[in-house]
Amino acid sequence: MRLNYLFATVFLSATVLFTSCIKDEALNTEADIESASIENGSVILQMSPIIGDNTITFRLKNFAESFEFAPEFTLTPGATIEPKSGTKLDFTTPKKYTVTSEDGVWKKTYTVSFIVDDNADFNFSFENVEIINTESPEGHYHEFFDYLETRQIKKDWSSGNGGFNIMAATLVPDGEQLTPEFYPTAQTTDGFIGKGAKLQTKSTGPLGSQFGSPLAAGNLYIGTFKLTFPAIKSTLFGLPYLADKAPIALKGHFKYQAGSDFKVNNKPSELTKDSWDAYAILFEKREKDNFLSGDHGFNDARIVSIARIRPQDRIETNEWTQFNIPFEFINGKKFDPKKEYMYTIVFSSSLEGDRYNGAVGSTLWIDEVELVTEE
Secondary structure: OOOHHHHHHHHHHHHHHHHHHHHHOOOOOOOOEEEEEEEOHHHOOOOOEEEEEEEEEEOOOOOOOOOOOOOEEEEEEEEEEEOOOOOEEOOOOOOEEEEEEEOOEEEEEEEEEEEEOOOOOOOEOOEEEEEEEOOOOOOEEEEEEOOOOOOEEEEOEEOHHHHHHHHHHHHHHOOEEEEEEEEOOOOOEEOOOOOEEEEEEEEEEHHHHOOOEEOOOOOEEEEEEEOOOOHHEEEEEEEHHHHHHHHHHHEEEEEEEEEOOEEEOOOOOOOOOOOOOEEEEEOOOOOOOEEOOOOOOOOOOOEEEEEEOOHHHOOOOEEEEEEEOOOOEOOOOOOOOOOOOOEEEEOOOOOOHHHEEOOOOOEEEEEEEEEEOOO
């Protein structure tokens, strides 16, 4: 069995903490990009740069005729980056940056992209995936993407696969390979039309239980993933909403089969059997920290309207079935075309997956999703 990356991280952190009590000059072991910026970013960017677990995305408001930019980065103390911060590069295609920790032991590679996406297209078919190859441990999981008119790719959809990857190597049976299908969220060739998304609740084993996350629901959402603890804070929901009309419905197709052994792991539940979830949220944009975190509980003050599937519609079925969920304004709010908004769409194979309640094996298939706006 390979040494798990999380064990190594926890052990190393404890070692550094102990050593620092004895030797103040202990070198930093972190190799992260903490912030990113470009000149005139407040003018030419749709929002602050999106920093994921190993990606950074600059979303441009309009095509600037040139993709030459000189992004600047703030790193964890003592770390270095190559290419150097402030280096002008041609970002017609994404570029790789490598961050090295102060002690020189740890390295982390980020993919930095500049994209232009000013089209309010809310149709998603899940036909394209990139296989993410990770180094610690050796994992291979799917990330969905779409092509832009510039032939660039955009990754509006994210999942918790990056977090599951930390313990995946301890879960795969000896002698078997760690394939994308082993992860909670993957592409399926059996979509409603063509390919689709398959979300399945997985056990995280003894390691996950030790860190208070005994299962991982298959999830898929508009936003990004950045690993942190508690794990529920790693899911960052939301991207700019570019339409000038309010969303009125979330539509799509699904199949669902609940796992046989529903377990209440961390918090009380009124469920006796697992179920699934689908919802969309429109919320107000702000200068910084635009995202909704995984524990938003539908009560964030920025939320304007919500579309969430009703309990009676969360059925089990082996046949592709359409859902059509209307948006409802909350707290007396209305859509104002003069304001800037964010939106997210979220699917989960376990309704209470955010509480780590669910049944291993619960599977939700999703395809041909559309966010419908006012005519």
